[in-house]
Amino acid sequence: MGRIDKGIKCSVSGCGQDAVRSLSTEKVRSAGLNVGSSQRRSYLCKEHYKEYKKKTKKDKQLEKWRYGH
Numbered sequence: 001m002g003r004i005d006k007g008i009k010c011s012v013s014g015c016g017q018d019a020v021r022s023l024s025t026e027k028v029r030s031a032g033l034n035v036g037s038s039q040r041r042s043y044l045c046k047e048h049y050k051e052y053k054k055k056t057k058k059d060k061q062l063e064k065w066r067y068g069h
């Protein structure tokens, strides 16, 4: 996580936008995003990062519901 270099592109296949965030590929995949690379880190553009956050948030809410009772 954290800052990334300029010029790095989003790892989601078919995207190609400038990346704003770097995350572990495992996490990105578990959020349902189709990252083409086999690298340990994946890069997400603004839009896909938003999508990633949305999906992980949903998972967290589900966990809360599942384990909170």
Ligand SMILES: [Zn+2]
Binding pocket: 010, 011, 012, 015, 016, 017, 044, 045, 046, 047, 048
């Ligand atoms: Zn993207």
